Amino acid sequence: MIYRLRVILDNDTDDDIFRDIEINKSANLEDFHNSITQSFGFEGNEMASFYLSDKEWNQGEEISLFDLGDIGQTNRLMSDVLMESEINNDNNRIIYVYDFLNLWTFLIELVEIVELNSGVNYPNLIFSKGQIPSTVPEKKFKAEKRFDEENEDDELGNYNEYDDFYN
Numbered sequence: 001m002i003y004r005l006r007v008i009l010d011n012d013t014d015d016d017i018f019r020d021i022e023i024n025k026s027a028n029l030e031d032f033h034n035s036i037t038q039s040f041g042f043e044g045n046e047m048a049s050f051y052l053s054d055k056e057w058n059q060g061e062e063i064s065l066f067d068l069g070d071i072g073q074t075n076r077l078m079s080d081v082l083m084e085s086e087i088n089n090d091n092n093r094i095i096y097v098y099d100f101l102n103l104w105t106f107l108i109e110l111v112e113i114v115e116l117n118s119g120v121n122y123p124n125l126i127f128s129k130g131q132i133p134s135t136v137p138e139k140k141f142k143a144e145k146r147f148d149e150e151n152e153d154d155e156l157g158n159y160n161e162y163d164d165f166y167n
Contacts, residue, residue, distance in 0.1 A: 001025045002122065003083060004112045007036055007096070009130075010105040011137030017130030020111070023123040029063055029078035029086070035123035036096060036106065040132050046099035050078065052086060053093040057107060089113070102136040 003025050009017040019039040023032055029050055037044035052060035063076045063086070087094060092110035097103055116122075 002114050002116050003087065003110055004114060004126070005032075005087075006109050006111050007039070008107045008109075009040075009132065009137070010107050011133075013137060015130055017132060019125060019129075020127035021123055022114075022120070022126055023083060024116070025082075025084040025087075025113070027083050027123065029081045029083065030065065031123060032083060033065060033078055033096070035125070037098065039125045039128065042098060042104075042132075046101075048078075048096065048098045050086075051095040051097070052091070053095050053107075055093065057093065057095065059095055104136055 001024075002022050004020060004022050007019045007021060011017065019036070021032075021035050021039060023035060033048055033050070034044060037048075048065045050063045052063070054060065061076070063078055063081050065078050067075050067077060087110050089110070094108045096106040096108055098106070
């Protein structure tokens with residue numbers, strides 16, 4: 001079976017920049033990483049990671065390109081993880097970050113699962129819209145709650161241990 005995935009550049013502009021890629025569901029995430037970098041014109045020599053995601057695009061567990069060697073932490077590698085083990089009809093979203101200095105961020109969604117076409121080489125770029133900008137799009141992060149609001153006394157008037165430090 002073949003996965004058809006839409007890889008969308010996460011940006012705050014009105015420009016749609018995405019690629020539709022077909023890949024065998026038994027391919028590993030490193031193969032998918034390579035197809036993404038090629039389809040967007042990156043050299044492919046920067047660090048990258050996939051992050052599992054839920055329906056609201058919340059970032060979950062990291063699957064990295066290289067072993068980062070974090071002490072006491074198990075690191076899953078793209079080369080060891082098959083597409084079908086993390087992406088399916090129930091879990092159809094994943095986040096991809098390329099180049100940890102610039103943080104090119106892509107939202108990836110499984111569009112459909114189709115039969116293998118014997119005349120096609122996979123992975124296969126089937127559609128391209130928009131050009132990658134020369135610089136990383138600026139992101140406007142919004143905090144859900146201001147830091148100083150978190151340090152105020154609670155509704156019952158209880159003393160917050162950080163009040164003396166910040167006042």
